[in-house]
Amino acid sequence: MALLDKITEKILQQIDGSGFQQKGAYNLRHNGVALCHGDSEHIKIKKKEDKPGIDIYIDGNTRGEQVHIPVVVDASGMKDEVYNDFYIDAGADVTIIAGCGIHNSGCNESRHDGIHSFHVGKGANVRYEEKHYGEGEGTGARVLNPVTKIYMKEDAVFTLDTVQIKGVDSTVRETEVEMGANSKLFVIEKLMTHDSQNAESNMEIQMNGDGSSAQIISRSVAKGQSRQVFHPKAVGNAKCHAHVQCDSIIMDHAEVASIPEINARHLDAAIIHEAAIGRINDEQLVKLRTLGMTAEEAEGIIIDNFLN
Amino acid sequence: MALLDKITEKILQQIDGSGFQQKGAYNLRHNGVALCHGDSEHIKIKKKEDKPGIDIYIDGNTRGEQVHIPVVVDASGMKDEVYNDFYIDAGADVTIIAGCGIHNSGCNESRHDGIHSFHVGKGANVRYEEKHYGEGEGTGARVLNPVTKIYMKEDAVFTLDTVQIKGVDSTVRETEVEMGANSKLFVIEKLMTHDSQNAESNMEIQMNGDGSSAQIISRSVAKGQSRQVFHPKAVGNAKCHAHVQCDSIIMDHAEVASIPEINARHLDAAIIHEAAIGRINDEQLVKLRTLGMTAEEAEGIIIDNFLN
Numbered sequence: 001m002a003l004l005d006k007i008t009e010k011i012l013q014q015i016d017g018s019g020f021q022q023k024g025a026y027n028l029r030h031n032g033v034a035l036c037h038g039d040s041e042h043i044k045i046k047k048k049e050d051k052p053g054i055d056i057y058i059d060g061n062t063r064g065e066q067v068h069i070p071v072v073v074d075a076s077g078m079k080d081e082v083y084n085d086f087y088i089d090a091g092a093d094v095t096i097i098a099g100c101g102i103h104n105s106g107c108n109e110s111r112h113d114g115i116h117s118f119h120v121g122k123g124a125n126v127r128y129e130e131k132h133y134g135e136g137e138g139t140g141a142r143v144l145n146p147v148t149k150i151y152m153k154e155d156a157v158f159t160l161d162t163v164q165i166k167g168v169d170s171t172v173r174e175t176e177v178e179m180g181a182n183s184k185l186f187v188i189e190k191l192m193t194h195d196s197q198n199a200e201s202n203m204e205i206q207m208n209g210d211g212s213s214a215q216i217i218s219r220s221v222a223k224g225q226s227r228q229v230f231h232p233k234a235v236g237n238a239k240c241h242a243h244v245q246c247d248s249i250i251m252d253h254a255e256v257a258s259i260p261e262i263n264a265r266h267l268d269a270a271i272i273h274e275a276a277i278g279r280i281n282d283e284q285l286v287k288l289r290t291l292g293m294t295a296e297e298a299e300g301i302i303i304d305n306f307l308n
Numbered sequence: 309m310a311l312l313d314k315i316t317e318k319i320l321q322q323i324d325g326s327g328f329q330q331k332g333a334y335n336l337r338h339n340g341v342a343l344c345h346g347d348s349e350h351i352k353i354k355k356k357e358d359k360p361g362i363d364i365y366i367d368g369n370t371r372g373e374q375v376h377i378p379v380v381v382d383a384s385g386m387k388d389e390v391y392n393d394f395y396i397d398a399g400a401d402v403t404i405i406a407g408c409g410i411h412n413s414g415c416n417e418s419r420h421d422g423i424h425s426f427h428v429g430k431g432a433n434v435r436y437e438e439k440h441y442g443e444g445e446g447t448g449a450r451v452l453n454p455v456t457k458i459y460m461k462e463d464a465v466f467t468l469d470t471v472q473i474k475g476v477d478s479t480v481r482e483t484e485v486e487m488g489a490n491s492k493l494f495v496i497e498k499l500m501t502h503d504s505q506n507a508e509s510n511m512e513i514q515m516n517g518d519g520s521s522a523q524i525i526s527r528s529v530a531k532g533q534s535r536q537v538f539h540p541k542a543v544g545n546a547k548c549h550a551h552v553q554c555d556s557i558i559m560d561h562a563e564v565a566s567i568p569e570i571n572a573r574h575l576d577a578a579i580i581h582e583a584a585i586g587r588i589n590d591e592q593l594v595k596l597r598t599l600g601m602t603a604e605e606a607e608g609i610i611i612d613n614f615l616n
Contacts, residue, residue, distance in 0.1 A: 256571070257570070259568070259570075260568065261565060267562075268587060270584075272582075272584045273582065273584075274582050275570055275580070275582075277544075278572070278577070
């Protein structure tokens with residue numbers, strides 16, 4: 001068992017809610033190298049030969065198993081780029097717990113770009129959880145630019161649960177999904193920015209197979225002078241349906257722009273989009289404050305509820 | 309009184325629902341020239357000296373009056389560009405009935421670009437109706453590219469009611485609105501395309517004044533191989549609220565893309581967007597057909613209801 005330092009352990013608690021342990025299938029990347037890794041009977045992790053990253057093979061007999069692949073960057077000035085490819089066989093049922101935490105105590109930018117691709121076999125059921133988090137007393141920026149590519153065969157089910165907790169100064173998120181017949185996609189994106197942070201999230205869902213369906217829920221809170229831009233795009237190329245919902249709360253001097261695109265290219269494509277941007281519900285604030293809370297406490301509770 | 313030919317009269321019936329008459333304030337533009345025009349006590353129309361078009365002065369004592377400014381193009385191969393500027397004094401209450409119809413019996417493209425600007429005084433109430441229509445047995449395209457710029461002073465109310473009836477092969481619509489304090493904007497856009505027609509509608513609403521509000525409703529039907537793209541943008545720079553709703557029905561092999569943008573740049577800006585694209589409601593179709601209608605009749609009734 002590899003021994004982990006205090007900073008790494010603290011960050012793992014933030015980004016791996018299920019509790020990171022060195023057992024089963026796992027891979028802990030620390031400052032650009034695999035600190036420890038393990039396989040299980042059904043899940044094999046192989047280091048890539050040609051570039052940084054791993055290939056994860058999940059066989060069709062996997063049932064309810066978890067794979068943990070957290071990333072910790074605590075060297076200031078580090079730029080870490082990693083390519084992780086998941087090959088999920090037909091019929092597998094798996095939960096993948098990723099996430100990246102940056103601790104920056106220096107004055108240089110620390111950055112992690114995780115490029116993940118998921119090849120999801122027929123009828124497989126994948127849950128992918130990803131938490132992003134930044135901390136550290138340094139002035140150096142904490143930058144996270146995830147790219148997520150999902151290729152779904154027929155009858156596959158994919159749940160993407162992604163959270164930016166706090167402390168990420170700049171993020172550009174790119175998500176691309178191609179959906180086969182009768183496949184189902186669920187996306188839950190939660191994002192919080194504060195101070196002068198910037199966040200951009202681009203998402204493109206191509207519904208290519210008859211009977212495919214997608215539900216995208218995005219919730220965000222922008223505080224301070226932070227800025228957020230959302231650009232979800234849902235394209236219906238077959239008999240399909242999609243529902244995209246983006247809700248944002250703005251506070252202080254923050255700015256949020258939501259630029260969804262829905263595109264029906266097939267007679268039987270049905271696509272709905274809803275977006276709302278506004279301030280915290282005043283009635284809720286008043287109600288909580290009459291219960292004796294301060295304005296900050298009341299705001300905190302409303303925001304926690306909104307993001308959870 | 310100017311004598312009008314049969315084609316012009318027929319087109320006027322399509323584009324001027326209130327009934328065009330040569331009385332009160334009016335200006336009929338025909339193949340690039342003013343065929344007839346008149347002023348009223350409160351509304352004066354002046355021909356521009358420097359470019360094609362007219363200036364329309366509406367004084368503050370105008371109460372419930374109509375101005376009719378239809379455009380008819382029936383010369384094949386004609387490209388008509390016109391600049392119409394409206395100066396609406398504080399407190400005026402007026403309905404402006406515009407519209408353009410193209411009859412193209414030749415093989416060359418006929419095109420009308422109407423660039424309209426509205427300077428709306430404090431507390432004025434303006435209703436602007438615009439109908440677009442194309443017809444003619446020729447193979448030449450019928451093209452309409454309207455530009456509408458609206459500048460609203462405080463407490464102004466502007467209703468933009470715009471309809472593309474049918475027969476327009478290509479249209480690019482640009483609408484820009486700047487809103488002062490407590491001003492109110494209502495937009496109703498209805499658009500029907502068929503065959504290989506293309507339609508693009510870009511709209512940008514800048515809510516600059518506290519208390520401003522905007523309601524935008526867009527409804528469209530795309531038949532045949534036609535394509536439509538909608539890009540409404542609502543920007544909240546002050547305490548304001550906006551509601552943008554786009555609903556489209558696709559038929560046959562048509563394609564519709566809706567790319568709204570909502571952007572909150574102020575803590576007290578509240579902006580909501582909703583969009584839906586889908587095929588005709590099957591239950592309604594079945595219900596109407598059990599009443600003895602053919603599929604075409606039933607579709608026609610559903611579409612008429614949707615667009616009215």
